[in-house]
Amino acid sequence: MTLRLTPETQRFVDEQLKAGAFPSVEAVVEAALEQMRESAELEDATIAAINEGDAQADRGECVDYETARAMFLGPRPRTGTGRGHQ
Numbered sequence: 001m002t003l004r005l006t007p008e009t010q011r012f013v014d015e016q017l018k019a020g021a022f023p024s025v026e027a028v029v030e031a032a033l034e035q036m037r038e039s040a041e042l043e044d045a046t047i048a049a050i051n052e053g054d055a056q057a058d059r060g061e062c063v064d065y066e067t068a069r070a071m072f073l074g075p076r077p078r079t080g081t082g083r084g085h086q
Helices: 007-018 025-058 065-073
Strands: none
Touching: 007 025
């Protein structure tokens, strides 16, 4: 397979090889493709999680922000008496 890269991309590949980050041009391409695969899988997983959260909300299986925050971080500290800060 022959690839034609833009000058900018070729410079980047050359820099990666010179820095010793990759042993060959093929390794640079393989790493880039693997990162693309992982990114696509992450996007699919994110979409699935959003859809599940939406379905849970539709079923009433959710709590408001303050309740969720308290569950994870504890209640917010009180910041005064409501008469201003001194």
